[in-house]
Amino acid sequence: xxxxxxxxxxxxxxxxxxxxxxxxxxxxxxxxxxxxxxxxxxxxxxxxxxxxxxxxxxxxxxxxxxxxxxxxxxxxxxxxxxxxxxxxxxxxxxxxxxxxxxxxxxxxxxxxxxxxxxxxxxxxxxxxxxxxxxxxxxxxxxxxxxxxxxxxxxxxxxxxxxxxxxxxxxxxxxxxxxxxxxxxxxxxxxxxxxxxxxxxxxxxxxxxxxxxxxxxxxxxxxxxxxxxxxxxxxxxxxxxxxxxxxxxxxxxxxxxxxxxxxxxxxxxxxxxxxxxxxxxxxxxxxxxxxxxxxxxxxxxxxxxxxxxxxxxxxxxxxxxxxxxxxxxxxxxxxxxxxxxxxxxxxxxxxxxxxxx
Amino acid sequence: xxxxxxxxxxxxxxxxxxxxxxxxxxxxxxxxxxxxxxxxxxxxxxxxxxxxxxxxxxxxxxxxxxxxxxxxxxxxxxxxxxxxxxxxxxxxxxxxxxxxxxxxxxxxxxxxxxxxxxxxxxxxxxxxxxxxxxxxxxxxxxxxxxxxxxxxxxxxxxxxxxxxxxxxxxxxxxxxxxxxxxxxxxxxxxxxxxxxxxxxxxxxxxxxxxxxxxxxxxxxxxxxxxxxxxxxxxxxxxxxxxxxxxxxxxxxxxxxxxxxxxxxxxxxxxxxxxxxxxxxxxxxxxxxxxxxxxxxxxxxxxxxxxxxxxxxxxxxxxxxxxxxxxxxxxxxxxxxxxxxxxxxxxxxxxxxxxxx
Numbered sequence: 001x002x003x004x005x006x007x008x009x010x011x012x013x014x015x016x017x018x019x020x021x022x023x024x025x026x027x028x029x030x031x032x033x034x035x036x037x038x039x040x041x042x043x044x045x046x047x048x049x050x051x052x053x054x055x056x057x058x059x060x061x062x063x064x065x066x067x068x069x070x071x072x073x074x075x076x077x078x079x080x081x082x083x084x085x086x087x088x089x090x091x092x093x094x095x096x097x098x099x100x101x102x103x104x105x106x107x108x109x110x111x112x113x114x115x116x117x118x119x120x121x122x123x124x125x126x127x128x129x130x131x132x133x134x135x136x137x138x139x140x141x142x143x144x145x146x147x148x149x150x151x152x153x154x155x156x157x158x159x160x161x162x163x164x165x166x167x168x169x170x171x172x173x174x175x176x177x178x179x180x181x182x183x184x185x186x187x188x189x190x191x192x193x194x195x196x197x198x199x200x201x202x203x204x205x206x207x208x209x210x211x212x213x214x215x216x217x218x219x220x221x222x223x224x225x226x227x228x229x230x231x232x233x234x235x236x237x238x239x240x241x242x243x244x245x246x247x248x249x250x251x252x253x254x255x256x257x258x259x260x261x262x263x264x265x266x267x268x269x270x271x272x273x274x275x276x277x278x279x280x281x282x283x284x285x286x287x288x289x290x291x292x293x294x295x296x297x298x299x300x301x302x303x304x305x306x307x308x309x310x311x312x313x314x315x316x317x318x319x320x321x322x323x324x325x326x327x328x329x330x331x332x333x334x335x336x337x338x339x340x341x342x343x344x345x346x347x348x349x350x351x352x353x354x355x356x
Numbered sequence: 357x358x359x360x361x362x363x364x365x366x367x368x369x370x371x372x373x374x375x376x377x378x379x380x381x382x383x384x385x386x387x388x389x390x391x392x393x394x395x396x397x398x399x400x401x402x403x404x405x406x407x408x409x410x411x412x413x414x415x416x417x418x419x420x421x422x423x424x425x426x427x428x429x430x431x432x433x434x435x436x437x438x439x440x441x442x443x444x445x446x447x448x449x450x451x452x453x454x455x456x457x458x459x460x461x462x463x464x465x466x467x468x469x470x471x472x473x474x475x476x477x478x479x480x481x482x483x484x485x486x487x488x489x490x491x492x493x494x495x496x497x498x499x500x501x502x503x504x505x506x507x508x509x510x511x512x513x514x515x516x517x518x519x520x521x522x523x524x525x526x527x528x529x530x531x532x533x534x535x536x537x538x539x540x541x542x543x544x545x546x547x548x549x550x551x552x553x554x555x556x557x558x559x560x561x562x563x564x565x566x567x568x569x570x571x572x573x574x575x576x577x578x579x580x581x582x583x584x585x586x587x588x589x590x591x592x593x594x595x596x597x598x599x600x601x602x603x604x605x606x607x608x609x610x611x612x613x614x615x616x617x618x619x620x621x622x623x624x625x626x627x628x629x630x631x632x633x634x635x636x637x638x639x640x641x642x643x644x645x646x647x648x649x650x651x652x653x654x655x656x657x658x659x660x661x662x663x664x665x666x667x668x669x670x671x672x673x674x675x676x677x678x679x680x681x682x683x684x685x686x687x688x689x690x691x692x693x694x695x696x697x698x699x700x701x702x703x704x705x706x707x708x709x710x711x712x
Binding site: 038044163 | 521679
């Protein structure tokens with residue numbers, strides 16, 4: 001079984017033409033709907049489109065500036081996600097059970113947009129009681145909270161909408177900086193992700209590599225302010241949700257903060273750390289990444305000259321088809337957690353060789 | 357594992373909308389390339405298009421007549437596949453090892469087309485030393501042997517070619533009658549299958565149901581005439597190929613010829629006979645079936661008023677993508693051959709209930 005699963009990893013990367021860890025196909029121009037559907041959506045293959053994709057958006061020139069958004073949204077209240085370490089929707093030490101982990105959600109607060117930007121720019125995950133702010137709300141917020149600037153980008157992505165036969169289910173805005181990181185997860189959406197300021201750094205694993213993520217059940221917790229109800233934002237502490245809520249989440253942190261933590265991760269999650277390297281893809285300002293549904297992604301970011309990383313993503317309803325049935329089947333199989341043996345190392349070697 | 361595989365069968369039929377055994381989606385008009393790609397090729401879902409698909413083909417009115425083809429091809433030599441029982445490329449009793457089976461290929465003979473039609477019409481699998489003829493050659497024969505009438509049909513299927521981004525790799529002509537049956541197999545092609553005279557009766561299983569076909573290795577054999585070299589066609593006998601050639605083939609005969617043979621099949625291949633019923637699809641003269649790559653199909657036929665079943669199929673190169681990797685993974689897993697237990701019967705019951 002283990003051997004068969006590892007062959008699946010190798011073959012799916014091979015067939016998708018993803019031999020090297022930096023092999024996401026690039027296009028200078030947006031694809032036609034047919035080519036997009038045939039060569040990317042249907043096979044489940046990511047695509048990075050150059051800045052030609054967004055050159056006609058007013059946002060492409062306006063949003064990277066210092067003050068356009070704060071002016072346009074001066075009196076608009078938006079949701080900021082606050083954490084002590086920039087890891088919202090991620091695993092954290094359980095507040096009550098030493099050695100255990102929980103799934104931690106951010107403390108969400110509504111503030112006026114200029115305050116949100118001030119909090120983001122002042123984010124500091126190193127400080128004791130540090131506060132990291134990330135303006136994001138995955139609830140179609142561009143067309144909700146940010147409606148005043150929604151017209152600065154296309155309402156949908158024409159080549160994707162025509163290919164997929166529908167309009168986006170949600171369009172989300174993300175404003176943060178390098179302090180915020182999104183942990184490994186997958187979405188039940190086809191995702192078209194446009195960066196407008198700064199860069200987003202994706203680590204990608206195809207759905208066939210499910211077992212490498214060690215998705216396990218964690219109890220949900222939420223950050224709350226030390227002095228709930230007060231206006232001033234002081235330290236954040238984790239509180240377990242009541243009633244208990246269980247969230248299946250990836251156990252893997254690909255970039256542990258210390259050598260000790262790295263050693264612990266490698267020993268606990270060998271399928272991730274000793275398997276084929278995740279596919280890396282940096283999306284620069286103006287570029288657009290198509291991320292197929294069900295692909296695992298981990299996202300970190302670098303700010304642009306305005307100190308912010310700004311992105312808009314379009315979520316399109318995915319097709320639940322035979323690929324999804326196969327994925328569920330794969331997920332239902334248990335495989336052992338033993339490190340790769342020599343044979344499998346050779347298999348990985350084969351993959352690497354094709355990089356040239 | 358067995359349970360997981362059976363859930364895969366149920367979920368893939370469910371997600372493809374194939375709840376009932378006669379549920380192949382029908383379209384009155386040919387689909388647009390985008391809709392075809394999105395709703396059928398990408399998810400791997402068959403499609404039956406009404407006779408509107410071929411109404412403009414001269415073949416639609418000419419080929420079902422009594423004499424058009426024999427006139428047009430009077431002096432053309434074509435390949436006929438000859439067997440004693442209409443089962444070419446199918447399992448047959450091993451000629452030397454009692455109780456064993458082999459993979460039997462037809463005796464192929466080049467004759468002028470009017471002789472081929474005479475042989476087909478005179479096919480008799482009941483007679484001792486019977487001879488069943490099937491004019492077919494899966495080598496792009498419409499554009500080869502039958503080039504003189506190839507212009508009577510479209511050179512390719514425009515909506516399929518545009519969707520798939522290529523022209524057909526092969527276009528094949530099939531002329532037979534009810535004496536010929538094609539055993540369960542799959543093709544590494546996307547298949548667009550047009551019937552021009554009579555009807556084709558397909559039994560279909562999605563690729564996820566691989567294990568139900570009991571694909572096993574059989575030694576290849578070939579029918580030869582009792583008196584090789586003579587012009588007169590007398591009885592056929594099976595001869596094992598030399599050097600030995602092994603062909604992996606489905607062990608299942610869905611329509612055994614006797615109650616005893618049925619009992620033997622049911623007991624040997626319970627996953628087929630006790631699992632969800634195969635999907636049935638009859639393609640009538642003028643209609644076109646899209647059969648996704650890797651789908652298992654078994655084909656029998658009924659002749660039109662001219663005594664012949666005539667069909668043309670277009671083979672398009674398939675995409676070897678993540679679906680194919682998943683299929684190979686599934687195929688690499690061994691599952692037990694035990695009959696379905698009660699739990700699984702309940703699962704099948706769920707499927708059936710949705711038929712209403």
